Amino acid sequence: MQSALLNRSCGAAFKATRPNACSRSVVVVRATAEAVVEKKERRLSPLERGGTLSGDQAAGKDAGEKARAMATGTTGAATLLQIVDGRFVDDRWIGGRWDLNQFKDSKGEVDWDKVIDAEVARRKLLEESPIPSINEDPVNFDTSEIPWWAWVRRFHLPEAEKLNGRAAMMGYVLALFVDSLTGAGLLEQQESFLGKVALHICVFAILLVRTSSDLDKYKGLIDEATFYDKQWNATWDGVKRPSEAESQ
Numbered sequence: 001m002q003s004a005l006l007n008r009s010c011g012a013a014f015k016a017t018r019p020n021a022c023s024r025s026v027v028v029v030r031a032t033a034e035a036v037v038e039k040k041e042r043r044l045s046p047l048e049r050g051g052t053l054s055g056d057q058a059a060g061k062d063a064g065e066k067a068r069a070m071a072t073g074t075t076g077a078a079t080l081l082q083i084v085d086g087r088f089v090d091d092r093w094i095g096g097r098w099d100l101n102q103f104k105d106s107k108g109e110v111d112w113d114k115v116i117d118a119e120v121a122r123r124k125l126l127e128e129s130p131i132p133s134i135n136e137d138p139v140n141f142d143t144s145e146i147p148w149w150a151w152v153r154r155f156h157l158p159e160a161e162k163l164n165g166r167a168a169m170m171g172y173v174l175a176l177f178v179d180s181l182t183g184a185g186l187l188e189q190q191e192s193f194l195g196k197v198a199l200h201i202c203v204f205a206i207l208l209v210r211t212s213s214d215l216d217k218y219k220g221l222i223d224e225a226t227f228y229d230k231q232w233n234a235t236w237d238g239v240k241r242p243s244e245a246e247s248q
Helices: 002-040 055-059 065-072 112-128 148-182 186-191 193-208 212-235 242-247
Strands: 082-084 087-089
Touching: 087 112, 112 148, 148 186, 148 193, 186 193
Parallel strands: none
Antiparallel strands: 082 087
């Protein structure tokens, strides 16, 4: 009798706990589904959105045309710096010249740095893949249309600042070296004739040799200047020259 009651109570307990187990599994499945939904609908990070900026500014500082086009979402329709059927094709190149309206910034002013970059890229492309010049497709753009101050700001100012810094560092090192050898101070070196000569030599040397590649350039110029003389002398190897025959 007691065993029957015990079996009944265990069965009742099993039936009572079974739905609870099912309900727990359902709760777990629902919680997992909700977690998946929340994971899919999470907000994009600033890097995924292109940073805190928007538009072409999201491409970063000094970004190329390709990166700016990707940031603005115009990569599919834009045609930049291509040669099609023997002609230069670019959406910004209209009527044989750059359309300056397409180079304006957010303030409505022409960004001349972009114009310079585009013209440099066009000439580099034509240098690598030359195309014939035809009257039907003339080139009307002239680099003189770019203001002089844009060229100075783009190329001359950074170069001048770099050269001034090098001249100042080299002058200080040489003045310190002369001071340690002779005991002459900086003012005494500036007032002496030899000090002024050494200063000019230092400055002109820095102007002439700006980078290590300049040495190769000057070497090439020397070889080119003496090439024709070497070629002329090589033609007379093993042959008597008229001047030598007359002297004999």
